[in-house]
Amino acid sequence: MNRAWLLARRRILSSIPVLLIVVIGTFFLLEMASGDAVDAYLVTLGGDAGLAQSLRERYGLDQSALARLWLYAGSLARLDLGFSVAFNRPILDLILERLPNTLWLMGSAIAMAFTFGTLFGIVAGARPGSAADRALSIGSLALYAVPSFWLGLVLSLVFAVQLRWFPTAGIETIASGKTGFARALDIARHLVLPVSALGFIYLALFLRMMRAGMAEVWRQDFVLAARAKGLARRRIVLRHVARNALLPLVTMLGLQAATMLGGSVVIESVFAIPGFGRLAHEAVAARDAPLLMGIIVVSAVLVIVVNLLVDLAYAWLDPRVGSGEASS
Amino acid sequence: MTTTLATLRGLSVSYRREGAQTFALRDVDLDIATGGRLAIIGESGSGKSTLALALAGLLPPEASLAGTIDWPGLDHVPVAGRDIGMVFQDPGSSLNPVLTIGEQVSEGAVRHLRLGRATARQRALDLLARVRIPQPQAALAAYPHQFSGGQRQRIAIACAIAASPRLLIADEATSALDMIVQAEITELLDTLVREDGMSLVFITHDIALAAKLADRIAVFRDATLVEVGPARQVLARPSQDYTRSLIATHIDFSAPRLIDERA
Amino acid sequence: MRRFALRFLRSPEGMVGLVLLACLVAMALLAPFVFPRDPLSIVGRPLIAPFTDASLPLGTDRLGRDVLAGLMHGARASLLVGVFAALVAVAVGTVVGTVAGFAGGLIDEALMRVVDAFQVVPAFLLALAFVSVTGPSLPVIVFAVALGAWTGPARLARAEVLSIRERDYVAAARAIGMHPAEIAFKEVLPNALPPVLALVSVIVASAVLIEAALSFLNLGDPNIVTWGSMIAEGRNVLRTAPFLSIVPGFGLVLTVLGVYLFGEGLVEAMAHRRGRQ
Numbered sequence: 010m011n012r013a014w015l016l017a018r019r020r021i022l023s024s025i026p027v028l029l030i031v032v033i034g035t036f037f038l039l040e041m042a043s044g045d046a047v048d049a050y051l052v053t054l055g056g057d058a059g060l061a062q063s064l065r066e067r068y069g070l071d072q073s074a075l076a077r078l079w080l081y082a083g084s085l086a087r088l089d090l091g092f093s094v095a096f097n098r099p100i101l102d103l104i105l106e107r108l109p110n111t112l113w114l115m116g117s118a119i120a121m122a123f124t125f126g127t128l129f130g131i132v133a134g135a136r137p138g139s140a141a142d143r144a145l146s147i148g149s150l151a152l153y154a155v156p157s158f159w160l161g162l163v164l165s166l167v168f169a170v171q172l173r174w175f176p177t178a179g180i181e182t183i184a185s186g187k188t189g190f191a192r193a194l195d196i197a198r199h200l201v202l203p204v205s206a207l208g209f210i211y212l213a214l215f216l217r218m219m220r221a222g223m224a225e226v227w228r229q230d231f232v233l234a235a236r237a238k239g240l241a242r243r244r245i246v247l248r249h250v251a252r253n254a255l256l257p258l259v260t261m262l263g264l265q266a267a268t269m270l271g272g273s274v275v276i277e278s279v280f281a282i283p284g285f286g287r288l289a290h291e292a293v294a295a296r297d298a299p300l301l302m303g304i305i306v307v308s309a310v311l312v313i314v315v316n317l318l319v320d321l322a323y324a325w326l327d328p329r330v331g332s333g334e335a336s337s
Numbered sequence: 338m339t340t341t342l343a344t345l346r347g348l349s350v351s352y353r354r355e356g357a358q359t360f361a362l363r364d365v366d367l368d369i370a371t372g373g374r375l376a377i378i379g380e381s382g383s384g385k386s387t388l389a390l391a392l393a394g395l396l397p398p399e400a401s402l403a404g405t406i407d408w409p410g411l412d413h414v415p416v417a418g419r420d421i422g423m424v425f426q427d428p429g430s431s432l433n434p435v436l437t438i439g440e441q442v443s444e445g446a447v448r449h450l451r452l453g454r455a456t457a458r459q460r461a462l463d464l465l466a467r468v469r470i471p472q473p474q475a476a477l478a479a480y481p482h483q484f485s486g487g488q489r490q491r492i493a494i495a496c497a498i499a500a501s502p503r504l505l506i507a508d509e510a511t512s513a514l515d516m517i518v519q520a521e522i523t524e525l526l527d528t529l530v531r532e533d534g535m536s537l538v539f540i541t542h543d544i545a546l547a548a549k550l551a552d553r554i555a556v557f558r559d560a561t562l563v564e565v566g567p568a569r570q571v572l573a574r575p576s577q578d579y580t581r582s583l584i585a586t587h588i589d590f591s592a593p594r595l596i597d598e599r600a
Numbered sequence: 601m602r603r604f605a606l607r608f609l610r611s612p613e614g615m616v617g618l619v620l621l622a623c624l625v626a627m628a629l630l631a632p633f634v635f636p637r638d639p640l641s642i643v644g645r646p647l648i649a650p651f652t653d654a655s656l657p658l659g660t661d662r663l664g665r666d667v668l669a670g671l672m673h674g675a676r677a678s679l680l681v682g683v684f685a686a687l688v689a690v691a692v693g694t695v696v697g698t699v700a701g702f703a704g705g706l707i708d709e710a711l712m713r714v715v716d717a718f719q720v721v722p723a724f725l726l727a728l729a730f731v732s733v734t735g736p737s738l739p740v741i742v743f744a745v746a747l748g749a750w751t752g753p754a755r756l757a758r759a760e761v762l763s764i765r766e767r768d769y770v771a772a773a774r775a776i777g778m779h780p781a782e783i784a785f786k787e788v789l790p791n792a793l794p795p796v797l798a799l800v801s802v803i804v805a806s807a808v809l810i811e812a813a814l815s816f817l818n819l820g821d822p823n824i825v826t827w828g829s830m831i832a833e834g835r836n837v838l839r840t841a842p843f844l845s846i847v848p849g850f851g852l853v854l855t856v857l858g859v860y861l862f863g864e865g866l867v868e869a870m871a872h873r874r875g876r877q
Contacts, residue, residue: 042733150860154860159845162835237422237423270722289725
């Protein structure tokens with residue numbers, strides 16, 4: 010897989026300046042805020058001007074913005090994201106503690122949306138204009154227009170409050186003492202509703218893309234050639250049409266990673282999941298700028314990593330990538 | 338002595354476009370001899386590609402077909418792929434870009450000859466060797482973009498003859514290629530047809546090519562069959578003015594004309 | 601142009617979208633006349649059930665505010681944010697993309713890295729950060745939403761410029777001595793616009809959704825009523841009065857659906873026009 014390695018290296022190198030721009034941009038954005046972390050600290054915990062002064066000196070907040078940016082970038086390079094005043098803990102610890110919940114949520118939502126989106130998309134695209142195609146097309150458009158947080162409320166109202174099939178909130182039953190498989194099952198039960206709320210809109214998106222992509226591929230010469238070989242319709246649909254229509258979906262997967270991470274902020278608030286997104290909301294509520302800064306930088310890194318993985322998957326699916334004829 | 342493979346009588350193909358009926362083929366009577374080589378020549382839009390699709394049963398569903406196609410040379414209704422192989426104009430787009438050559442060459446044989454994995458692989462290997470792809474073993478696992486235009490067309494030909502069809506239809510199979518490659522592909526088609534005793538329908542706009550490869554020539558213009566006969570006769574003593582002008586000018590129809598003839 | 605309009609009206613998507621949007625615009629425009637009082641003011645007993653009081657057809661919320669008034673006034677916020685955020689995003693994106701495409705070289709490289717940077721940060725997180733820094737008000741929210749949406753138009757405009765800049769009329773303009781900037785904004789920009797416009801419906805829809813999500817998290821403008829804040833408000837009594845959260849959600853669904861359908865109709869009509877040329 011020499012091709013994959015070259016691709017990965019190029020991607021990683023080109024993302025360094027991008028990450029740098031993110032850090033600088035976010036730093037100056039949060040610099041615009043009235044008041045700093047010390048003010049926030051004093052609001053929550055109390056203290057006088059003398060304490061404020063000594064805290065500012067201790068954290069270097071009395072220096073110029075550029076000097077502090079330099080300090081921040083330096084500590085970032087040592088993987089130190091600073092200290093959260095609101096939570097009284099190192100930011101990196103806080104994020105690493107919250108991140109797995111969000112990764113489970115996003116990963117499950119992407120897997121669900123991609124699997125069912127492509128499946129239904131193939132059903133719709135196999136016979137353009139059929140009744141199944143039209144029903145799926147209208148249904149997906151309606152689903153595509155539903156705000157995820159509202160869908161989350163409606164789902165929890167129906168399936169958690171009324172039917173009591175699933176729990177209303179949290180990532181697992183607190184202090185249940187469950188371990189191993191029982192615990193995994195418990196977490197899965199907690200994730201069903203948030204994953205649906207977060208993923209349905211992407212399911213609709215993938216369905217629509219798959220359907221449109223297949224309509225495009227049906228017109229290609231190699232599909233006529235496949236028909237001229239007398240292949241079974243099933244094989245033409247799956248191996249020739251769907252296989253090619255899948256490629257743009259994989260690209261879309263990478264593009265949507267950032268949007269989905271943003272969506273998890275709201276969904277985690279709706280379902281009270283102690284995840285990365287909820288942490289962002291809490292950072293804003295507590296006016297904890299360094300924490301928010303750390304969250305934005307980590308989410309940018311996360312999106313870059315997801316895109317790298319997507320690129321590698323794409324290279325594996327499309328043999329033309331990296332051979333100089335990729336754009337054809 | 339010669340038997341007839343296919344008989345076309347009163348064949349018309351039309352499409353409905355914005356209420357009006359437009360003909361792609363109109364009232365064509367034509368015989369295809371078993372083991373014969375028929376060249377179909379005409380300008381683009383003359384209906385010759387529609388004829389190829391109609392023979393293979395690959396017309397789009399919105400096309401309406403009138404008249405008959407009978408197959409006295411076969412004891413059953415032909416199936417595309419098994420009885421009829423097709424080679425298309427542009428090998429750059431007629432091969433699936435994301436499937437291996439091995440899979441694409443063997444899939445027709447797998448379907449029609451009910452081959453297993455190992456035999457299908459061997460079959461693909463033999464076919465690639467027959468169309469003279471260098472290092473056929475390595476080619477099995479390769480993808481279309483790794484080959485030149487001429488090689489891709491050889492692979493497409495291997496796909497078309499995978500299930501040993503009785504009739505091979507080549508639709509402008511050489512016109513997307515440069516002169517030297519064109520000659521090689523023509524020669525390959527000639528060899529394959531001779532060795533396997535296939536019938537050949539060769540669709541082209543190049544009258545010189547038709548003269549080289551065909552024993553019979555049919556000339557199409559504006560969806561109708563203008564003239565048909567033995568190649569030598571059509572070339573030496575054309576009965577129609579249109580054919581005569583084709584031969585006289587010996588023009589390549591794909592080249593843009595300098596002067597509009599109606600002007 | 602008339603043919604274009606006819607084609608648009610003949611497509612079922614465009615027609616449904618147009619009707620939906622027309623209803624919403626009518627709601628937004630009529631709201632101050634039908635309900636001249638501030639929709640945030642208390643008009644009656646709290647939690648009056650819908651369809652029980654003729655003067656308050658959709659009942660009241662937890663604080664005794666008129667739900668129907670809130671619904672109609674809420675349309676204003678959604679439409680305003682959707683339209684203005686898209687305008688800002690398209691304007692900024694088109695200018696940046698055109699400059700990058702025309703300048704080429706180092707400027708192009710630098711601008712595209714900035715575009716990349718904006719794309720790896722989740723748009724919602726960016727809006728969240730921006731609002732938290734500058735304080736929630738309608739113009740701030742418009743700008744916050746645009747901040748995450750301008751990269752699409754920028755990429756599109758740049759690609760379009762690159763494909764157009766080599767064509768004949770640009771060469772001709774250059775030959776008669778037009779300044780590159782003049783060529784960019786007089787010749788190239790108008791041609792690059794149609795595909796950018798096709799992107800607009802997606803941007804408007806996502807702007808409406810982001811605004812709603814911000815209000816839902818209590819980060820919207822506290823002085824106006826929005827559908828997102830109504831849903832958040834109703835959430836407190838979700839078990840006893842689910843109606844309060846569900847109804848404004850339908851407002852959002854219909855708005856976004858209307859925008860998508862309208863956009864699809866436009867794209868279809870444009871595709872026809874382009875096909876003819």
